[in-house]
Amino acid sequence: MFFQVFFRENILPIAGELVSTFFSLAVMSSLSGSYGWTDTLKSVQYGPGCVATALPKFIETLGVKKALIVTGRTLYTKTDVVSKVEEILKKLDAYAGVFTDFTQHTPLADIHACIKVYKDSGADFIVSLGGGSPIDGAKAVLYHIREETDAAAPPPHIAVPTTLSAAEYSIGAGYTDEHGNKLSVSHQLLAPAGIILDAELTLPTPDRLWLSSGIRALDHSRIFYRPLVSHPVKMLCYVAMADLFKYLPISAADPTNIEARQKLLIAAWMSLWPTKFEEYSALGMSHALGHRLGARYGIPHGITSCLTLSPVVAIQSRVASKDDKEYLANTLFYLHEPSTGSVEGDILKLSELIAGLVEQLGLKSTLSEYKVPREDFDRLSEGDDDLLQLLDGIY
Secondary structure, X not given: OHHHHHXXXXXXXXXXXXXXXXXXXXXXXXXOOOOOOOOOOOEEEEOOOOHHHHHHHHHHHHOOOOEEEEOOHHHXXXXXXXXXXXXXXXXXXXXXXXXXXXXXXXXXXXXXXXXXXXXXXXOOEEEEEEOHHHHHHHHHHHHHHHHHHOOOOOOOEEEXXXXXXXXXXXXXXXXXXXXXXXXXXXXXXXXXXXXXXXXXXXXXXXXXXXXXXXXXXXXXXXXXXXXXXXXHHHHHXXXXXXXXXXXXXXXXXXXXXXXXXXXHHHHHHHHOOXXXXXXXXXXXXXXXXXXXXXXXHOOOHHXXXXXXXXXXXXXXXXXXXXXXXXXXXXXXXXXXXXXXXXXXXXXXXXXXXXXXXXXXXXXXXXXXXXXXXXHHHHHHHXXXXXXXXXXXXXX
């Protein structure tokens, strides 16, 4: 069903242009590679209000009994989102408890506290509910539980995102130690077993968090995030980026627009399409720099992408490989923007379009707002002149 909708809404309207463009893309990109789905993901259930049917279905499919909900305190105390999920679980006699203390950037202390609550509750699976912090936190908890018990696989995990961070599609989990250093764990078995994309649950998400996580999803697009992915996945990213550019302003203008919010949840899914990597490539420059900035200076994940993505794309116009430059330049076609006549010029135009979107959404920010000291720039740039100039530019 997803692919029927995908082609009807995104491919058919531009089919005439797409045919000729597809063949030009095929010539200039690698026709060799591989693609694999993640080891654990059973399915993605999506649609407004779908949590009421999707959660019972996953519980039956996975054969699990009792859930610990892992979420954040604000979502728990200031919205009815968690109580809705609690009610579903209680009706199924599948509720073990709730852990609400995951905070921004997922501190290691929160992970240890959650492990204790999980063990004491008698739960045999986790339902993570919220943004990237509780979802990554749940993956980190399950990683450490597996390490402690030497089990063949961690307990199952069902992710219910309320932002566009797309953390639910990765096999890794980022968190911070007591000194604010970014740490990570990764394993093929850490991907959630089920994902539920229900736009109705995102309505209480604060506008700034929702919209900035959309820029994070743009940053997550495989073209920016991990360049060495299969060609079909990169093609899917083009549609994700087009939808993010289209529906983020619509959602900003009318935060109650359920259709736009559901479209954005699906765009975030396409931006970080679940993939089993045979070989890992380095993180994209924007995402890697965001890791350095976020945890140490308390900058929200989405805002780091608002700061870094546009200038990093501009740098790519000079330093990226020929294939990566061509992929970036061809984004203009999917955004229905005319070419400048050169690959480098098209990438610079894409950078300007991203900056314009960030400003349109009211998300423009600076490092000085977050009190990042200039004397830290040498360490943050790791001796790279381009990054040093970038940091100066966003100060």
